[in-house]
Amino acid sequence: MHNIKINAVRLSLTDTLYSGQSFMWNYLYDNRNISAGILCDTPVLISTESTEEIEIICASSWMGEMPPEEFFPDYFSFDVDVRNAFPEKFTFRYPCVWEQLQKYFSLRILRQDPFEAMITFMCAQGIGMRIIRNQVSLLARTYGKRYDIMYRDRPLTLYGFPSPVLLAGCDPLELSICTNNNRTRARNIILASRAVAEGNVDFNALRDDNIPLEEVRRRLCELNGIGLKIADCIALFGLGRFDAFPVDTHVRQYLAEWFGSTAALRPLTPSTYLTLDAEARTIFNPALAGYAGHLLFHCWRKEVKKLRWF
DNA sequence: CCCCAGGCTTTTC
DNA sequence: GAAAAGCATGGG
Numbered sequence: 486m487h488n489i490k491i492n493a494v495r496l497s498l499t500d501t502l503y504s505g506q507s508f509m510w511n512y513l514y515d516n517r518n519i520s521a522g523i524l525c526d527t528p529v530l531i532s533t534e535s536t537e538e539i540e541i542i543c544a545s546s547w548m549g550e551m552p553p554e555e556f557f558p559d560y561f562s563f564d565v566d567v568r569n570a571f572p573e574k575f576t577f578r579y580p581c582v583w584e585q586l587q588k589y590f591s592l593r594i595l596r597q598d599p600f601e602a603m604i605t606f607m608c609a610q611g612i613g614m615r616i617i618r619n620q621v622s623l624l625a626r627t628y629g630k631r632y633d634i635m636y637r638d639r640p641l642t643l644y645g646f647p648s649p650v651l652l653a654g655c656d657p658l659e660l661s662i663c664t665n666n667n668r669t670r671a672r673n674i675i676l677a678s679r680a681v682a683e684g685n686v687d688f689n690a691l692r693d694d695n696i697p698l699e700e701v702r703r704r705l706c707e708l709n710g711i712g713l714k715i716a717d718c719i720a721l722f723g724l725g726r727f728d729a730f731p732v733d734t735h736v737r738q739y740l741a742e743w744f745g746s747t748a749a750l751r752p753l754t755p756s757t758y759l760t761l762d763a764e765a766r767t768i769f770n771p772a773l774a775g776y777a778g779h780l781l782f783h784c785w786r787k788e789v790k791k792l793r794w795f
Numbered sequence: 796c797c798c799c800a801g802g803c804t805t806t807t808c
Numbered sequence: 809g810a811a812a813a814g815c816a817t818g819g820g
Contacts, residue, residue, distance in 0.1 A: 610802040616818060617801075665817055673803095712803050733801040753802080756810060782801075 561593045565727065567780065570773035582743050582781075585788050589780045594722065599688040600681055601646045602723030603705075606715045607674055608664060614792075616665055623663040628652065652678035673710030680708060692724050701726065713758050721775040730765045730774045732758050739785040744768055 558564070567590050576583050608620040628647035633640060652660070653675060661671040680686045686708070691701050698720060705716035713732075720729035732740075732753065740761055741749035748760040769777040786792045 606801080609800095610816090611800055612802095612817070613800045613819065615800095667816060669803095669816065710803070714802060718801075731801075734799085735801060752811085754811065786801090 560596055562596055562725075562727075563593070565594075565773070565776060567592075567773070567776055570770050570777035570780075572770055575768070579743065582784075586780060586784050589784045592780055592783060594727065594776055594779055596725045597722045598646070599691075599719060599723030600649055600678075603677060603681070603711075603715075603719050604646075604652070604674055606718040606722075607670065607677065607710055609715070609718075610670070610710075612665060620664055624652075627663055628655070649678045649681040653682045670710065673708070677708045677710065688724065691720075694726075698726060698729055701729075713755060717775070721779070727773050727776045728771060730762055730769075730778050732761045732765075733782075735782055735785055735790070736778060737761065739781055739789075740764065742789075743781075743785075 571583075604624070605617070605621050608624075609617045625644040625646055628651055629644035630647075632643045632645065634643065635641070655671075655675055655678075657668055657671045657675060660675065661668045664670040664674065677686070681688070686704065690696075691704065701720050701724065702713060702716040705711050705719055706713065711719075715731075717729040717731035720726035721731060730736075734753070737749045737753055740746040744764075746761065746764055748757055748764065751757045765774050765778060
């Protein structure tokens with residue numbers, strides 16, 4: 486048993502909380518009312534027993550500096566009003582989309598640990614959500630720090646997300662057990678972890694909002710296995726760059742179907758990607774384009790594609 | 796055996 | 809330069 490301080494905070498919500506970053510909540514533990522995830526290499530429990538309140542229990546030391554009441558609102562980006570992501574004309578130009586979107590306004594994008602965001606999205610190339618979450622879960626269980634805590638008089642085991650140094654020292658063949666048996670992906674993750682561990686990729690520097698998004702992309706795309714889409718995901722979920730608009734297969738689909746984009750009918754080459762990126766900034770408020778896109782992403786997957794897996 | 800999944804890299808025109 | 813093909817793996 487580790488000796489861990491438990492910090493708890495209750496936050497009020499207007500509706501059910503959806504995950505801002507799809508891998509967050511369920512990859513360690515899940516039943517009806519309790520989900521567990523990783524927060525800055527620390528396990529976090531989320532309890533949603535009512536639709537108005539969630540309880541967060543964080544077994545962490547890093548929060549010693551910052552009271553949970555201050556940290557979590559920032560983590561859940563409660564400072565962002567998602568409706569500002571949509572210009573006024575959106576409501577009458579796309580009334581059907583607007584109507585379907587209503588129940589997704591409680592969805593939050595998390596200001597997540599950038600390294601975790603980087604690795605989890607590197608696990609997300611051309612495979613389904615279910616497999617992606619299995620990979621992240623395996624990474625945590627195999628290489629993450631173990632925490633044994635008591636929750637409501639019940640023992641509960643959680644695993645933190647492994648550090649850059651730890652993943653940097655992994656053997657590719659061994660790590661590939663956690664990457665869907667894909668050795669190329671395992672090798673890329675090791676190299677990227679090394680780049681972070683050695684400071685060649687400095688997330689603290691990239692956090693600076695004065696750095697243009699193009700520059701952030703350029704730096705991240707220098708790494709093997711990271712292209713425009715994953716770079717944008719790291720920016721959006723890991724660097725709090727809510728203007729970053731990742732375009733994946735689902736986003737491409739709804740841009741064509743809902744917004745009549747002809748470019749979205751073409752294969753998603755880098756050229757097409759940048760065209761769609763520019764188009765999105767004319768549909769949404771550019772400063773929050775990625776935030777808007779993420780709501781639509783979940784809305785499309787669930788309402789239209791009828792997908793169960795987040 | 797087909798197609799799809801929160802793409803990226805290399806080759807070819 | 810940009811489009812096309814190649815790559816890698818499990819699930820439906």
